[in-house]
Amino acid sequence: MSALPFPAGIRRAQAPSLLSRSTPALLLAAVMALGGPLSARAATDEVLMQGGGAVVRASDLRLELERMPYDVRVRFLSDPEMMRQLVDQTYLRRALAQRAERNGLAQQPRLQAQLTMLREGTLADAEVERLMEQVQPDPAEVDKLARATYRAEPERFKAQATTKASHILIRGSDEAAQQQAREVLAQLKAGAPFEALAGKVSADPGSARRGGSLGAFPKGKMVPEFDAALEQLKEPGDLSGIVQTQFGLHIIRLDGRNPAMDRPYEEVADELRAEVVQRLRQRARDQDLQQLRGQAKGDLTALDALIAEEKAKVDPQGAKEATTTSSVATPAAGGAPAAAKQ
The missing domain is CATH 3.10.50.40 (Chitinase A; domain 3)
Known part of the structure; x- marks a missing residue:
């Protein structure tokens, strides 16, 4: 699906997904269009832009800001013009999504499948985040590991x-x-x-x-x-x-x-403790993902068949040649050898 026509230079900046995949803006548009509550809206939630049935409220902008990396958020908040463009972008996305609903696009099987995939991705990211936040290591153990890192990597902590x-x-x-x-x-x-x-x-x-x-x-x-x-x-x-x-x-x-001098441990302790906690949380995430993978069984034959079928759609002649080559490429035992590397 092609990108929505947002104003040039103001595509949403998003934090990296916890599963190394970003959540496209279309999911947000679709859920909003369907009336899904993405944030609790106060009774006095200010209307920032409206028209044609589409309304952008202050809570929508807060949600947009929360999803940005910290430095990007600061840049937006420091530039009123960027904030005005963000309001405009949010309005256009919502208005287009609502019009798509009225035109019946949400009932198309292919689009429904895409929305399902986007919903799954968002929920998967949320579940991984929940899992990582549950890891609350003992502060004494965290400090012990932080000090070990400080001793093991002295070059990191040299002040030039x-x-x-x-x-x-x-x-x-x-x-x-x-x-x-x-x-x-x-x-x-x-x-x-x-x-x-x-x-x-x-x-x-x-x-x-x-x-x-x-x-x-x-x-x-x-x-x-x-x-x-x-x-x-x-x-x-x-x-x-x-x-x-x-x-x-x-x-x-x-x-x-x-x-040049070594920075004392006390000066870098908070940074190192945060690294340790993040490392332990990532380990818990990786172990959980590995456990989930262990519950699944793959069918490589079915995968190979799918690859061949999709290749044929992309390059029918190439797929035909590949099939012909594979049928004669391996000589029978004792037959003439294949061309040797010179």
Whole structure:
């Protein structure tokens, strides 16, 4: 089935399925169209868009947001235009699904089978999620496993060396810009406060508000010319000369260096405990799925027949040739051997 005509660039972002398959938007549309309650709607649930019998409420948008990965949800909530498009998308999907109902499409056997498959997939994902959430390991055991991971993978928990620096940026590289940079550097060497000058003349508004401070960053974070000039500075307070980059002319001050060091366990403990819990839950999921597989028996003969039948639909001539080849490919015992690899 082809995708519904949602506005360009705003297809729903979905979290990965627990069974490594996404739940298509059509199921949501179909269930909504059939009146299925996907969320409890309060009596005062606000109507966000309506027309032609299709209604989009605040609870519908909350459901859409809940189904998004966290970072995608934050991006939507930070952009009113994206939220308006999401309302429009939800309305179009629902209106089209309702029209499909009125036109009798839901009674077509093929579509009914597709909806059944989508429903099964959604329920299967929900069951796996329920199973994983039931796993509540003992906190002491979780901490023990987290500490074991910390000891076994020390490279993961090394904080890389960082440099703390400030700069003043002069836009451009022409003679006027060069002259301004020389004047600023002369004032700094004469004792003018770096922070005050940065706030007054720097063309980098973000760092200018902080007195020119760029904070701490690892090597390679800045453009190569900036990094190379910074590498030459030895003591906190040292000033560079005028450094030209693609952004303009910089005057850089070294504020300090932080050596590489091991992050203490306490700093990463929460992250590691969460990993352990997730690992144990995934193990429980895998064991359950394996148990379910053990209850089933497959019929490879029937599968081979299905493959041959479907191949014939895709490439009838290829299937015919494959059948002919398979009937003569194996010589009788003692007969002429097949062509040998040269």
